[in-house]
Amino acid sequence: xxxxxxxxxxxxxxxxxxxxxxxxxxVNEGSIFxxxxxxxxxxxxxxxxxxxxxxxxxxxxxxxGHDVCRERSLVRKDIGIVFQDSTxxxxxxxxxxxxxxxxxxxxxxxxxxxxxxxxxxxxxxxEWRRAAVGSLSGGMKRRAEIxxxxxxxxxxxxxxxxxxxxxxxxxxxxxxxIQRLQKQKNMTIFLTTHYMDEAEVxxxxxxxxxxxxxxxDTPENLKHQYTGTxxxxxxxxxxxxxxxxxxxxxxxxxxxxxxxxxxxxxxxALEILSAHKAAITDFEVxxxxxxxxxxxxxxxxxxxx
Amino acid sequence: xxPITAILQRxxxxxxxxxxxxxxxxxxxMFMLVMFSFLMKSSMSGLDxxxxxxxxxxxxxxxxxxxxxxxxxxxxxxSSGYMKEVLVAPIARTQISMGHxxxxxxxxxxxxxxTMICGIVLGxxxxxxxxxxxxxxxxxxxxxxxAIGLFLATVSRNSPAFQTLSSMIMMPLTFVSGAYIPTTxxxxxxxxxxxxNPLTYTxxxxxxxxxxxxxxxxxxLVGQGMAFSIGGFVITPLMGLAxxxxxxxFFFALCVRKFNRADFSTIKVxxxxxxGGAPARR
Numbered sequence: 001x002x003x004x005x006x007x008x009x010x011x012x013x014x015x016x017x018x019x020x021x022x023x024x025x026x027v028n029e030g031s032i033f034x035x036x037x038x039x040x041x042x043x044x045x046x047x048x049x050x051x052x053x054x055x056x057x058x059x060x061x062x063x064x065g066h067d068v069c070r071e072r073s074l075v076r077k078d079i080g081i082v083f084q085d086s087t088x089x090x091x092x093x094x095x096x097x098x099x100x101x102x103x104x105x106x107x108x109x110x111x112x113x114x115x116x117x118x119x120x121x122x123x124x125x126x127e128w129r130r131a132a133v134g135s136l137s138g139g140m141k142r143r144a145e146i147x148x149x150x151x152x153x154x155x156x157x158x159x160x161x162x163x164x165x166x167x168x169x170x171x172x173x174x175x176x177x178i179q180r181l182q183k184q185k186n187m188t189i190f191l192t193t194h195y196m197d198e199a200e201v202x203x204x205x206x207x208x209x210x211x212x213x214x215x216x217d218t219p220e221n222l223k224h225q226y227t228g229t230x231x232x233x234x235x236x237x238x239x240x241x242x243x244x245x246x247x248x249x250x251x252x253x254x255x256x257x258x259x260x261x262x263x264x265x266x267x268x269a270l271e272i273l274s275a276h277k278a279a280i281t282d283f284e285v286x287x288x289x290x291x292x293x294x295x296x297x298x299x300x301x302x303x304x305x
Numbered sequence: 306x307x308p309i310t311a312i313l314q315r316x317x318x319x320x321x322x323x324x325x326x327x328x329x330x331x332x333x334x335m336f337m338l339v340m341f342s343f344l345m346k347s348s349m350s351g352l353d354x355x356x357x358x359x360x361x362x363x364x365x366x367x368x369x370x371x372x373x374x375x376x377x378x379x380x381x382x383x384s385s386g387y388m389k390e391v392l393v394a395p396i397a398r399t400q401i402s403m404g405h406x407x408x409x410x411x412x413x414x415x416x417x418x419x420t421m422i423c424g425i426v427l428g429x430x431x432x433x434x435x436x437x438x439x440x441x442x443x444x445x446x447x448x449x450x451x452a453i454g455l456f457l458a459t460v461s462r463n464s465p466a467f468q469t470l471s472s473m474i475m476m477p478l479t480f481v482s483g484a485y486i487p488t489t490x491x492x493x494x495x496x497x498x499x500x501x502n503p504l505t506y507t508x509x510x511x512x513x514x515x516x517x518x519x520x521x522x523x524x525x526l527v528g529q530g531m532a533f534s535i536g537g538f539v540i541t542p543l544m545g546l547a548x549x550x551x552x553x554x555f556f557f558a559l560c561v562r563k564f565n566r567a568d569f570s571t572i573k574v575x576x577x578x579x580x581g582g583a584p585a586r587r
Contacts, residue, residue: 051393052393053389053392053393073395073397074395076393076394076395077395079393081393083386083389085386086385086386087385087386087387087388087389087390088386088387088390089315089319089385089387089390090385091318091319091322091323092315092318092319096315096318100311100314100315101390101394103306103307103308103310103311104308104311104391104394104395104396105394105395106395148390
């Protein structure tokens with residue numbers, strides 16, 4: 001698989017403060033890659049350096065074979081960016097924003113119309129193309145920004161916190177657009193988020209904390225490695241069940257007539273459940289989430305902004 | 306569309322759409338023209354055509370003010386975040402600077418032309434050829450002024466700082482340019498500032514054309530404050546225009562250098578990292 005982004009030993013310091021501390025990672029072409037971590041972990045610094053608007057302190061960053069800090073204009077051609085804060089021109093209409101963007105990126109004249117149509121259709125803003133950006137809602141602005149970021153067919157689309165501050169429905173829509181885009185155009189998508197649950201759809205995840213990479217794997221592997229299966233059982237008689245759990249070893253928790261215990265794999269719970277089948281009135285098996293992965297790795301919940 | 310044209314078109318469209326700004330700015334130019342023309346008329350005694358002399362000075366001064374004020378456009382682009390969109394685009398930094406300088410210059414020239422038409426009503430006597438030449442001089446000097454303004458804007462980075470900085474620079478330069486007070490009556494200790502001031506030269510070339518002064522001898526030009534004798538070396542109005550262009554080019558280069566720095570928009574970047582991230586750079 002072609003490595004479209006290669007970062008080696010990248011560090012960024014602001015005076016005495018180290019925002020990013022010697023990180024290395026690669027991103028496969030055509031994948032959805034997520035940077036997770038709490039605010040202040042160094043995600044935005046990394047993404048801004050990859051987007052050519054910050055200078056590195058040390059290390060090497062390459063996108064599509066070009067050095068991010070030395071071949072800026074070549075890198076800029078290959079990337080599309082949706083920043084955390086709006087960078088739209090609010091006095092202009094949605095279409096004008098996209099049109100000027102096409103001029104900046106030298107999109108061939110005969111393709112401009114078609115590309116704008118495609119982008120607006122993808123984010124469902126076709127009806128709003130002549131509306132002034134300033135009059136749009138927050139969610140629509142974010143969609144317009146995504147449309148603008150992809151209208152020049154970038155090799156890599158960077159999305160810095162694309163769903164922060166959006167309502168659940170718009171958030172779901174944005175994820176749908178991102179996945180559709182990756183499938184239809186085989187575009188590489190690099191995003192940061194602090195919503196762990198949203199990162200499930202990504203091919204690879206990097207978890208950052210305090211400027212360092214603390215985990216780098218697929219969501220499945222991370223969950224497998226750091227979390228187990230939680231089983232909640234409600235029984236009429238808790239004593240025999242508790243005895244069985246004690247015998248089995250491992251911790252459990254009692255909450256009224258509900259018992260909570262953990263197993264590494266779900267089938268392992270089957271044996272104990274079937275042995276006490278008669279006493280069970282209800283049960284639930286919960287798979288580990290990325291939130292738990294994060295908790296296990298960093299020892300803290302991811303902070304909401 | 307070429308990126309310069311795109312930036313130019315976008316800025317002009319933005320300008321036209323903010324009606325309040327168009328009228329406010331035009332009103333200011335008119336107000337200055339009428340007020341100064343009548344108030345200062347008496348200080349211009351001893352000239353052949355005091356009204357034309359004064360009106361032409363006020364017109365070029367309004368071009369200067371509009372150019373500098375329009376440079377603050379880039380500040381609203383920085384605060385709205387749009388500047389980031391431009392900075393991450395594969396556009397040469399010379400093109401970004403040129404696009405912004407041109408848009409400021411075009412707006413200033415258009416307003417200058419409107420002011421000139423009012424000036425004609427007030428008693429400025431010029432022919433068609435002169436009008437065309439004057440418009441060309443306005444465009445060239447407006448580009449130099451816009452380059453200066455853009456540089457001031459990129460240095461100050463926010464609107465209040467720019468307001469303070471620009472008025473600090475605009476006020477004295479305006480008063481020692483000869484536009485309102487003839488350079489011939491400015492006290493000697495201020496003369497070095499007069500000669501370093503690009504406005505002095507734009508005013509002189511502008512008057513030179515407006516008054517049809519090509520028939521005058523060098524001594525007469527110096528006597529009327531349209532040429533300057535520095536230790537025996539005479540700077541003619543045309544040389545003055547060349548000096549203006551050089552000053553403009555110098556500030557253009559400074560702007561490009563400013564845009565070339567990757568961390569140009571750090572304020573915005575740092576603001577984007579609120580809640581942790583990196584502290585804002587000093």
